[in-house]
Amino acid sequence: MPKFVIERDIPGAGQLTPQDLKAISQKSCGVLNSMGPGIQWIHSYVTDDRVYCIYQAPDAATVRQHAELGGFPANKVSEVRTVIDPATAE
Template sequence: MPKFVIEREIPGAGNLTAEDLKGISQKSCGVLQELGPSVQWVQSFVTENKVYCLYIAPDKEAVLKHAELGGFPANVVSEVTSVIDPVTAE
């Protein structure tokens, strides 16, 4: 199943409280339940003004549907073509 990186522009994301992040996470999980098991949220990275999310989904359209239903921005959705890490160098 393909993986996707989603870049979400959210001004002030780095200042969101733990409660804010919990609410966003709950909303996302609720939408994922509606969509069924074919779309999975792996994890997200919160930066100053953006959130980068890693999803497993059948296609880009499924990722965009999640964003639409959840009211989340999905400014850039990119399919992961390879994964590298320090072990790749060995």
């Protein structure tokens, strides 16, 4: 299944409390459960003013549907074409 990187502009994201992050995560998981097994949240990176989420989904439309149902921004949805790491240099 394709992977996607979702950029979410959330001013002050880096200042969210553990309780805030838990509530957001619970909301996301609830929406995912209602959508069925065709979409999966892998993990997210929280920076000062953005959250970068990694999802597996059949297409970008499904990722955008999750964002809409959850009330989350999805400012940019990009399909991952390949993954590289230090081993790629060997």
